[in-house]
Amino acid sequence: MTVEITSHDELRDLLGAAMPRAVAKERVVLHERDRQWLAASPFCLIATAGADGSCDVSPKGDPAGFVKVLDETTLAIPERPGNRRADGYRNILDNPHVGLIFLIPGRTDTLRINGRARLLRDAPYFDDMVVKGHRPILAIEVQVEQIFYHCSKAFLRSELWKPETWQPDVLPTRARLIKEVENTTESLADLERRYGPEYLNSLYAG
DSSP states (O other): OOOOOOSHHHHHHHHOSOOHHHHHTOBSSOOHHHHHHHHHOOEEEEEEEOTTSOEEEEEEEOSTTOSEEEETTEEEEEEOSOOOOOHHHHHHHHOOEEEEEEEOTTOSOEEEEEEEEEEESOOGGGGGGOBTTBOOSEEEEEEEEEEEEEOSHHHHHHTTTOGGGOOTTSSOOHHHHHHHHSOOOSOHHHHHHHTSGGGGGGTTTO
């Protein structure tokens, strides 16, 4: 039998009261340790939602420290050439609320930041976010509203950072997946060339 949860009261009755530490850990200003975490993080996930409620989560990655801290309540995330779908960016134009999770490889805890975002096509600090000679094509500037560190349980349960559990070959290559599941006229050979060694050369050139 399927039993749906339809109210906040039902949910709280099921889960129980939040731990005092979990409630009290929220902050609104970046601590020096947060700055150090951001300086060490090469990867983050950005969650957005459109005006109609449709959601998107987009990965962003660059050399560690790619997110620029502008002041104690503001940070900026550079954009690099991608697939140009712009799902998350269109959501931000409709609804500025964003949720960010910053990872450090090997760490089982994460830094979470929620806030309000705006899109910038240029700013004086863009010159500080050049990678391999390429300036960002735009940036997400986030006004911080909530900061906290998230516990390790999900990473420990999944054994995410244990190489002995990794199975990268459990599915076909990226090129084969595209050929099998996407509507494309490109040949498998063309796709394998695109997503082979030369793919690394296009990371910043577009």
